[in-house]
Amino acid sequence: xxxxVIYAVYDDxxxxxxxxxxxxxxxxxxxxxxxxxxxxxxxxIIGITRTRLGxxxxxxxxxxxxxxxxGIWYFNIFDWPMNIGGKPSFNYYQNVPAFIPVTFEFTxxxxxxGMAITYLIRNKTLPGMPCSQSRLRTTDDKxxxxxxxxxxxxxxxxxxxxxxxxxxxxEINERQC
Amino acid sequence: MNFTxxxxxxxxxxxxxxxxxxxxxxGVIGDHSDHHQRTWSALLVNGFFFxxxxxxxxxxxSLQNATETAWSVMVKRVxxxxxGWIPVGAVIMIIVLAAGTFGMHHIYHWMDGTLYDxxxxxxxxxxxxxxAFLNIPFFWIRSLAYLATFVFAANWFRKKSLEMDGLTxxxxxxxxxxxxxxxALFLVFFAxxxxxxxxxxxxxxxxxxxxxxxxxxxxxxxxxxxxxxxVILVLYxxxxxxxxxVNNSHIHDMGKWxxxxxxxxxxxxxxQFMLIWYANIPEEVTYFQDRINHHPALMWTIFFINFAVPMxxxxxxxxxxxxxxxxxVGSVIFIGHWLDVNLMVMPGANGHHFHGIGLLDVGMFVLFxxxxxxxxxxxxxxxxxxxxxxxYLEESIHHSI
Numbered sequence: 001x002x003x004x005v006i007y008a009v010y011d012d013x014x015x016x017x018x019x020x021x022x023x024x025x026x027x028x029x030x031x032x033x034x035x036x037x038x039x040x041x042x043x044x045i046i047g048i049t050r051t052r053l054g055x056x057x058x059x060x061x062x063x064x065x066x067x068x069x070x071g072i073w074y075f076n077i078f079d080w081p082m083n084i085g086g087k088p089s090f091n092y093y094q095n096v097p098a099f100i101p102v103t104f105e106f107t108x109x110x111x112x113x114g115m116a117i118t119y120l121i122r123n124k125t126l127p128g129m130p131c132s133q134s135r136l137r138t139t140d141d142k143x144x145x146x147x148x149x150x151x152x153x154x155x156x157x158x159x160x161x162x163x164x165x166x167x168x169x170x171e172i173n174e175r176q177c
Numbered sequence: 178m179n180f181t182x183x184x185x186x187x188x189x190x191x192x193x194x195x196x197x198x199x200x201x202x203x204g205v206i207g208d209h210s211d212h213h214q215r216t217w218s219a220l221l222v223n224g225f226f227f228x229x230x231x232x233x234x235x236x237x238x239s240l241q242n243a244t245e246t247a248w249s250v251m252v253k254r255v256x257x258x259x260x261g262w263i264p265v266g267a268v269i270m271i272i273v274l275a276a277g278t279f280g281m282h283h284i285y286h287w288m289d290g291t292l293y294d295x296x297x298x299x300x301x302x303x304x305x306x307x308x309a310f311l312n313i314p315f316f317w318i319r320s321l322a323y324l325a326t327f328v329f330a331a332n333w334f335r336k337k338s339l340e341m342d343g344l345t346x347x348x349x350x351x352x353x354x355x356x357x358x359x360x361a362l363f364l365v366f367f368a369x370x371x372x373x374x375x376x377x378x379x380x381x382x383x384x385x386x387x388x389x390x391x392x393x394x395x396x397x398x399x400x401x402x403x404x405x406x407x408v409i410l411v412l413y414x415x416x417x418x419x420x421x422x423v424n425n426s427h428i429h430d431m432g433k434w435x436x437x438x439x440x441x442x443x444x445x446x447x448x449q450f451m452l453i454w455y456a457n458i459p460e461e462v463t464y465f466q467d468r469i470n471h472h473p474a475l476m477w478t479i480f481f482i483n484f485a486v487p488m489x490x491x492x493x494x495x496x497x498x499x500x501x502x503x504x505x506v507g508s509v510i511f512i513g514h515w516l517d518v519n520l521m522v523m524p525g526a527n528g529h530h531f532h533g534i535g536l537l538d539v540g541m542f543v544l545f546x547x548x549x550x551x552x553x554x555x556x557x558x559x560x561x562x563x564x565x566x567x568x569y570l571e572e573s574i575h576h577s578i
Contacts, residue, residue, distance in 0.1 A: 040577045054494065085455065097451045 003150040004157045005031075007173040008164045009142050013039045016143040019167035020045050026163055029151045034138035057115050064110025068103040180419055180558045190554070193547025200540025208537060210530050217282035218526040219538050221273045223545040225378060226402070226518045228266030229395075230549075233403025234259035235331050236367050236396075237434075242334070242360025247569035248430055248576040251423050254562055255410050257338060259403060260331040261556030262549055267324040270378070274320055278313055284526040287311050287384040303385055311381060319377055323370045330363050342565040353568050371396040382525035386464045390449040395521070397445050401438040401483075402514045405507040408435060410553070412500045419562050425498050426578045432497030435507060439487035442514075446480070467524045475520055475533060482513030515542060 010016040013035060020030055020042065030046040033039070042048075073092050076082065076099075081089040088094035120126045138144050145164075149157050161172050208215045238256045241249045249256075277285045286292075291299040293308055304311070337356050344352055372392025380391045388394075408431040414420050415428075453461045468476050490496060490506045497503060519538065523531040564570060 040575075058492075085457070087455070097447075097454050100447065100451065 002176050003148065005175050006147045006149070006157060006160055006164075007175075008145040008147070008169045009137070009171045009173070010144070010168070011142070011170055012168075013042075013143050015168045016145060017042060017045060019164055019169055020145055022163055022167055023145070023147065023160070026155075028147060028155055028160060028163070031146045031148045031151060034144040034146065036139055036141065036143075039143075053115070053118070056118055057111050060114030060118075061107050061111040063114075064107040065103060067110070068106035069099075071106075072099045072102060178419060178562055179560075180414065180554075180562050182554045182558055183417065186550070186554060190547045190550040193543050193550065195547075197540050197542070197544025197547055200536055201544055202540075204535065204537025204540050210527065212282045214282050214284065215527055215530065215537065217273065217276060218284055218522050219541045220269065221284060221378075221526070222515075222518050222522050222538070223541050224266060224269035224273055225522075226515050227262060227545050227549050228270055229399035229518070230402045230406050231260055231263040231266050231331070232327060232367075232371070233399040233401070234407065235263065235327060235334075236364075236371070236400060237403060237407075238334060239330070239360035239363040239367070242356045243364055245357055245569070247572040248427060250567045250569045250573035251420070251427055251563060251576070252407070252411055252431070253338065253564060253567075254557065254560060255407055255414070256403075257335050257560075258553045258557040259406055259410070260335065262552050263331045264328050265548070265552055267328055270320070270324065274317075274378070278317070284382055284522075285384075287381055288313060307384070311384065316377060319373060323374050326366055326370065330359075330366075333359065338564065339560055341567060342561065344566055349566055350568055371399075379521050382522060383464055386460065388449055388453070388461070388464070390445055390452075394442070394445040394449055397438060397442040398514050398517055401435065401442050402511060404431065404434040404438055405511045405514075407431060409504055409507050409511075410557075412504055414557075414562065416500070422563065422574050424576065426576045427573075428500070428503070429494070429497050429578060430576075432491060432503055435503075435510065436487055436491040436497065439483060439491075439510060443484040446483075468520060471529070472520065472524060472531075472533065475516065479513055479517050479520060483510060483517065486510060486513070 008019060010019065016033065016035075016039075020033065023030055024045060024047070033042055033046060035042075069092075077089065077092050077095070083089060084098075087098060092099070147160055149155070149160070152160065157174060161174075164172055204219075205213065205216050210216075234256045238253065238260065240246075241253065241256075273284075276282055277288055280288075283289070287304055287307070289299065291297040292301040292304045294300060334356065337352060337359075341349060341352050341356075375392040375395035376387075379395060380387060408428070411420065411423060411431065412428065415423060450465065453465060486506060486509055490502075496506070516534070519534060567573075
């Protein structure tokens with residue numbers, strides 16, 4: 001049997017939450033939910049694990065800090081010490097207050113650019129990538145639950161659709177995948 | 178639900194007051210400085226630090242009003258309770274300033290009239306140049322204007338908040354919009370007063386020195402102390418079974434404020450330090466030379482506690498959602514900011530007579546802490562802990578991040 005993907009379309013986030021709760025309580029795994037805006041309280045219902053973006057941004061930030069310290073030490077202390085306003089230029093430690101602003105800025109720069117690139121990669125929206133958005137209405141006023149039969153071997157697509165119809169769903173679309 | 182002070186909290190705060198009073202008395206007896214200058218400066222440190230907590234809470238409260246913030250509605254009574262200390266703190270500030278004016282101490286060197294007398298050997302041309310701003314009548318006009326504004330604003334916000342409990346519908350919204358406008362108006366006053374009060378009460382101790390960043394630096398210290406006090410108080414109330422509708426998201430947001438304002442403080446502290454260090458002008462570096470040469474341990478401890486501790490320990494999401502942890506880290510930063518006020522006042526007020534934090538300082542801190550807790554809990558018990566009516570109450574109850 002070919003695997004199917006089911007899209008259940010709702011008009012309202014609360015109705016979608018009802019539908020998602022019904023599915024989950026029947027042991028069906030919800031692949032994802034699409035919405036025009038962030039929906040409060042949906043994550044625990046469909047069992048989304050906590051985002052790791054915070055850790056990623058910390059990693060980018062700390063990389064920036066390390067690169068900045070290394071760079072400043074190499075340029076201004078090791079390779080070519082310069083006399084700027086008579087400040088001690090022969091070791092890093094004595095001149096560190098002057099280096100803090102640059103270190104801070106470079107940390108922010110790396111974190112911000114790293115996160116922007118991560119965002120594009122995770123969303124598969126890097127420049128030149130094909131548009132994979134087949135649920136365009138979720139950028140407007142529709143709320144969609146996506147269920148894949150590949151994740152739910154115990155349930156037929158008909159049974160899933162039947163369950164969905166018990167909630168105020170407006171339409172159900174199926175696709176082969 | 179109304180809050181009643183538990184017997185334990187009552188005895189504990191009385192014990193703090195008693196213990197603090199004994200330590201203070203012992204400290205005062207051991208204070209052999211001229212005019213008991215050391216005692217007066219300790220009173221200034223603690224009077225200002227705890228008044229600053231009240232002012233930080235008042236600032237944050239009007240900020241919440243002016244931005245119509247919804248999530249904090251659940252905990253607004255806590256900030257109102259902290260604001261309850263402002264009248265007491267104002268009286269203590271007046272006592273310290275009056276004692277200075279009448280020559281009972283010489284914390285404020287510029288109050289000495291002979292500095293401005295060209296015939297006197299004490300004549301000080303620099304101080305004479307600052308006379309247009311730094312003279313006793315104008316100083317008192319300013320000080321009383323600040324304190325009157327703060328006491329009035331705190332009472333007014335409190336009154337309107339209690340009034341809103343009995344209102345519904347149209348009149349509730351009207352009162353809410355009035356507090357919104359008054360909140361914005363108070364912020365305008367506070368923007369000026371928070372800077373100038375820091376110049377008047379703290380920066381004028383080192384009267385020859387000045388820093389344009391000083392006002393914001395002092396203000397950020399007050400603000401972060403108030404945010405810590407707020408979150409610790411909320412966690413205490415929750416542990417006692419009050420505020421059942423305050424959820425993890427509220428706590429998380431309050432923890433974020435502690436984290437964020439700690440960096441505001443670090444940013445301002447470091448900006449002031451780095452610019453003075455870099456320019457290296459004699460008249461500017463005196464302030465830091467005094468502190469780095471004579472009190473290096475205190476100076477770097479403060480920077481470490483108030484910057485590195487929140488940075489390392491409060492960055493994680495779980496840290497801000499764990500009550501015990503938050504109380505522990507918050508208390509450490511709280512002490513850090515108290516030490517910071519000590520370092521602002523003590524070296525300038527006592528010169529080489531200041532050898533570090535002693536029994537007198539700790540005793541007076543404990544005494545003030547006990548009194549502060551009593552006043553705040555007393556104010557808390559006077560009104561329903563959660564506001565009965567507020568346009569954003571429902572939204573605040575469902576706060577989720």
